Amino acid sequence: MNADWPELSDLLLDTDLDTLARKPVSRGAVRAVLRRHGMRTAERILDGIPGGEVLDAATVDGILVRAHCELQRLSYEFRNGQRLLQLLAPMLEVLRAKLPQRPLRIVDIGCGMGFVLRWLAAYGALGDDVELLGCDFNPTLIANAEKLAREEGLRCKFRVANAFTLEQQAHVFLSTGVIHHFRGEALTGFFRSQASVGAAAMLHCDIKASWAAPLGSWIFHQARMREPLARHDGVLSAVRAHPCEVLLSASREGGSPLRFALFDGKPSLLPILRTMNTLVGVRAEFAEPFRERLGPLSARLEPFS
Numbered sequence: 456m457n458a459d460w461p462e463l464s465d466l467l468l469d470t471d472l473d474t475l476a477r478k479p480v481s482r483g484a485v486r487a488v489l490r491r492h493g494m495r496t497a498e499r500i501l502d503g504i505p506g507g508e509v510l511d512a513a514t515v516d517g518i519l520v521r522a523h524c525e526l527q528r529l530s531y532e533f534r535n536g537q538r539l540l541q542l543l544a545p546m547l548e549v550l551r552a553k554l555p556q557r558p559l560r561i562v563d564i565g566c567g568m569g570f571v572l573r574w575l576a577a578y579g580a581l582g583d584d585v586e587l588l589g590c591d592f593n594p595t596l597i598a599n600a601e602k603l604a605r606e607e608g609l610r611c612k613f614r615v616a617n618a619f620t621l622e623q624q625a626h627v628f629l630s631t632g633v634i635h636h637f638r639g640e641a642l643t644g645f646f647r648s649q650a651s652v653g654a655a656a657m658l659h660c661d662i663k664a665s666w667a668a669p670l671g672s673w674i675f676h677q678a679r680m681r682e683p684l685a686r687h688d689g690v691l692s693a694v695r696a697h698p699c700e701v702l703l704s705a706s707r708e709g710g711s712p713l714r715f716a717l718f719d720g721k722p723s724l725l726p727i728l729r730t731m732n733t734l735v736g737v738r739a740e741f742a743e744p745f746r747e748r749l750g751p752l753s754a755r756l757e758p759f760s
């Protein structure tokens with residue numbers, strides 16, 4: 456595996472970014488990409504998908520839903536809800552004090568089945584003046600997120616939408632497990648899209664790149680995951696995790712005028728203890744107040760620049 460390999464989940468779903476219509480995906484075209492990279496395991500997974508030359512959308516969605524159910528298990532065990540809340544709560548205190556607009560809108564980019572937003576709605580106690588909106592391109596994942604939120608009576612919304620072209624302004628963009636899907640110029644564009652619509656802050660949590668990440672991910676996926684695509688893409692995600700310096704230089708280039716810093720970004724001797732890091736972006740005038748409100752946790756946040 457190497458960082459240039461594409462994730463299978465990104466190849467099986469093709470969305471027109473203007474209309475959000477799903478485009479047909481040809482098995483032959485996916486196979487050609489996999490062959491070009493020498494991705495033999497992924498090719499076997501492709502062979503195992505029943506159906507003809509054009510991949511059946513419902514079958515692919517079934518695989519993606521099972522993979523996201525397993526991904527939720529990882530989010531749960533890695534405490535991704537708490538992980539974001541410890542940064543989001545002080546961030547909201549700062550925004551509440553400095554911004555006149557209400558509600559404060561938090562948008563989860565690529566929310567999948569919405570684990571983090573549903574967790575924040577259930578346990579975050581963020582306040583009545585906060586609105587939680589999850590966006591994803593995949594209608595089946597969004598339908599599942601909505602159903603789960605409805606069943607639990609949670610105050611969060613989900614939409615099939617491009618998170619960067621919403622008609623209402625997002626004050627905070629967040630994501631979990633998404634930034635490694637954006638690479639090169641697309642990574643810079645990811646930050647530019649958020650800065651250009653006037654975001655006040657960003658919190659992007661993802662696997663922390665380290666020598667241990669692919670091994671740890673492989674062990675976790677063998678133990679806890681059963682869906683072949685989830686196992687494949689899960690380990691590849693750890694290989695594709697962006698090193699700190701890549702994240703910081705892309706965010707500073709694309710995300711200006713916001714300032715950026717990594718939370719839990721410092722290399723550690725035992726990287727297995729710090730498996731994720733969070734890129735924090737914030738308007739310059741909010742950077743110091745945010746650090747103050749973080750309290751003792753600010754020791755884990757490098758300087759903004």
Ligand SMILES: C[S@@+](CC[C@H](N)C(=O)[O-])C[C@H]1O[C@@H](n2cnc3c(N)ncnc32)[C@H](O)[C@@H]1O
Nearest residue numbers: 526565566567590591592593616617618631632
């Ligand atoms: C790895 S999955 C999401 C995982 C999810 N955050 C979780 O933790 O379970 C990445 C998702 O990002 C979505 N996505 C990528 N770019 C997006 C955008 N601009 N707006 C909305 N969704 C996007 C894709 O449709 C895909 O489902």
